[in-house]
Amino acid sequence: MIVLLAKRFGGMVLTMLTVSILLFLLFETNIESVATKVLGPYSSDEQRQIWLEKEGYFRPLYIRYFEWLGNVVTGDFGESVRFKVPVGDVMWDRLANTAILGAAAMAVIIPLSLLLGVLAGMREASKLDRTISVLSIATTSVPEFASAVLLSAIFVFWLGILPGTSSMTGGFNLVELILPALVLILYDFGYVTRMTRASMAEVMTTGYIRTAILKGLPYRTVILKHALRNALIAPFTVIMLQFNWLLSGVIVVEFFFAYKGFGALLLEAALNQDIYLVEACAMVAVFVAVATQTIGDVGYTYLNPRIRFN
């Protein structure tokens, strides 16, 4: 178990290091373009050279990389070109907002998709199973921007009961959180549902479930005591992987609803060539994705007794 933990953690660190090298090479190999991005397109060549000299950009690439990496690890990402404040000051607030949005979505996605998945997988090929399967395919087929448009058309334009933007200008407002969360839920729950269904359907074909049914246990007991515990191990990993998808989804949703979150910040930074902010956001996004994936892997081995006691 400890060896496995160390291995997973080592893999995570190695992945993060590789990602950091890739990002650094992508953004900071061409120092002329770094200077142009920071000083703006109308800066003179002389200004750029002075700035590059002052910031130590004429040193070899690998020395700059290690210095940059050391700063990143200690939380110093540099200064945002656009906001003129340290990147961390902008980013952590935005990340907290996205965490609220993500938590709201997950709080619905997890129970809903587990319930639907178990109901569908319990009796494979039944009417209920087909209905839930087709429903989850249909909702997953609607891209987030499309469901955002359609839901806004319904709830904002026709019914007029929800606000169309979620900029939270008047402080935190739960009502403004409903539409963005709903879009994320609609797009994501179908996948978790289908994975849960597959896991449940597989468990239902095993010998121990047949034994439990044949020895005359009530169907309820078979499902609740024997099937569920084994069927819910795989969805745990799937749910942890959803954080990766959620980080993709928030870019679209936050952009559409003008929600002041991490995804919108990343997009803005990329479009404005705000180089240090993009680097920081990308590093944080990958870190969240890799960390949740590692938790998923470790949790899976812990939850699965066949591996745990091996």
Added chain:
Amino acid sequence: MTETTATAPRESGAMRALKGIGLLRESGVGMTGAGIILFWLIVAILAPVLAPFPPNATLVPMLAPGGEAPDGGIFLLGTDHIGRDILSRLIWGSRTVLFYGIVATACAYAVGIVMGLAAGYFGGIVDEVISFIANVILSFPVMVLYVIIISVFGASGINIVVAVTFASAPGIMRIVRGLVLDLRNRDYVAAAQTRGEGAWQIMMVEILPNARGPLIVDSCLRMGYVIITIGVLGFLGLGLPPPDPDWGGMINETRTMALIFPHMTVFPCIAISSLVLGFNLLADGLREVSLRD
């Protein structure tokens, strides 16, 4: 001699495809999906005939669906903020979406299959290197990857294809690798090795055709996802340059007016969702059918 060996498998391939379509008829879900895709394919091919107006012509701005054109035609789905017919733009836009969707998916498959075959067949250090690269790319939230790539290299058709290939090939590689690990110990592979066939010939001729089932299902799902991606990039303003119609771009251009003129954004949304739904339903039908026999 060479001609007979070349034509024989092609015929049986066509036969198999026919049999596959026959099997698919048993799945209502799959047939619905195939029907939707066929509909959009026909629309895309017949776009010059079907579109009532030129897609980039500015006629009458901001007309609701059913509005009349000055020369007598009717804007069935209305016009957008600068007066272009939405129906015509939808019809022409289907060409863009299907073209880039198919090209990008095909490129991703070409790269993913080669990576997966090499990783699964050679094993060892080749496998470790390829798998590590794939893991690193897959650790990015996919949209973050797209935004970074497109914002650095610029928005163009080729860059979209490159970005989709870069982001999707690792996932395809993993599937192919898993299939190859299962197939490479079969007798017919050993027979080919004994005959002295080269490694790549064995992979392409002996292994790949036998791995096609799961890959066909996956390619349908992935096609749907690539279409979503192209739409999202257009929607974020990172897609194909204007003015030629593309569904995501149409939504982006009019989304600020969505609450006053919903028809400008709702119809492209329905179009893209239906096309993705078609591919997802087809994938589900194919999987159902392939599990049956």
